[in-house]
Amino acid sequence: MGNIGVFNQLATNTNTYLNTARPFSLDFQVYRRTFDDIDRKLGFRSEDRVLDLGGGCGQITKYIAAKVTEVVLADGANNTLAVAQKNLRHHANITYRLIDITVLPLPFLDDYFDHVVCYSVVHYLNNFDEFSRLVAELLRVTKPGGKILIGEIPLSDKSSAYFKERRKRPLLNFLLNVRYYCKKYLTKLFYVLDGVDDAQLKGLTYDRKIISDILNTFSSARFEFLAQDKKLPVANSREDVLIVKNLQKR
Numbered sequence: 038m039g040n041i042g043v044f045n046q047l048a049t050n051t052n053t054y055l056n057t058a059r060p061f062s063l064d065f066q067v068y069r070r071t072f073d074d075i076d077r078k079l080g081f082r083s084e085d086r087v088l089d090l091g092g093g094c095g096q097i098t099k100y101i102a103a104k105v106t107e108v109v110l111a112d113g114a115n116n117t118l119a120v121a122q123k124n125l126r127h128h129a130n131i132t133y134r135l136i137d138i139t140v141l142p143l144p145f146l147d148d149y150f151d152h153v154v155c156y157s158v159v160h161y162l163n164n165f166d167e168f169s170r171l172v173a174e175l176l177r178v179t180k181p182g183g184k185i186l187i188g189e190i191p192l193s194d195k196s197s198a199y200f201k202e203r204r205k206r207p208l209l210n211f212l213l214n215v216r217y218y219c220k221k222y223l224t225k226l227f228y229v230l231d232g233v234d235d236a237q238l239k240g241l242t243y244d245r246k247i248i249s250d251i252l253n254t255f256s257s258a259r260f261e262f263l264a265q266d267k268k269l270p271v272a273n274s275r276e277d278v279l280i281v282k283n284l285q286k287r
């Protein structure tokens with residue numbers, strides 16, 4: 038079935054509530070908070086044209102659309118897009134595109150978008166070559182001076198450092214483990230009840246060196262790693278990469 042099949046099941050069977058890494062965060066503002074964090078990094082302006090790639094059911098797209106002139110919500114899962122289209126029907130400035138990000142080129146003109154958001158998506162690619170090719174393609178469709186935020190990337194080096202520190206405080210570590218397993222098994226229970234076969238989800242784990250080695254091959258852009266707002270649910274193990282396309286084409 039593959040990753041896209043699982044996201045189709047999630048959208049059909051659970052509508053929106055389980056289709057991101059934020060279920061049971063117990064923070065009812067989690068999407069607003071995520072958007073605010075993205076906005077701080079990209080600085081959306083009212084005249085911007087934005088691509089939300091792998092935008093899923095559109096929980097973040099909704100906030101982007103309220104701030105800019107035009108958003109393209111692209112995703113590889115057709116049921117997911119249908120849910121987004123229904124939930125966001127009052128936003129006239131969003132268009133919906135069924136796009137598999139492993140199949141390039143993307144169907145957009147050169148230098149078309151002011152910003153690209155690709156949030157909590159690239160770990161569903163099959164290998165690092167696909168990541169590299171995707172970045173090249175995102176640079177093509179982004180305007181000179183535009184920004185690409187590849188968000189919420191699972192980083193093995195970041196999570197190892199976090200757990201190493203955490204184990205130094207055994208009681209806190211124990212309590213956080215209890216919370217983690219409660220959330221994990223609650224999510225699993227919902228998957229089972231909703232008929233979602235999450236065992237089919239396959240993902241890549243990155244580290245900062247792998248990403249830096251790849252991004253350093255692009256002379257047309259500069260990049261930096263940016264931590265997420267600490268209140269976001271996976272901020273201890275994931276991070277964003279901000280890529281800025283140079284003003285001058287080389």
Ligand SMILES: C[S@@+](CC[C@H](N)C(=O)[O-])C[C@H]1O[C@@H](n2cnc3c(N)ncnc32)[C@H](O)[C@@H]1O
Pocket residue numbers: 040041044045056057058090091092093094095096097111112113114117136137138139155156157158161162
């Ligand atoms: C965890 S959700 C993230 C949704 C949204 N960006 C967010 O952060 O709330 C991952 C999304 O990536 C999409 N996706 C996974 N693999 C894809 C692919 N090869 N092409 C296009 N979309 C893909 C899934 O369909 C899903 O909607």
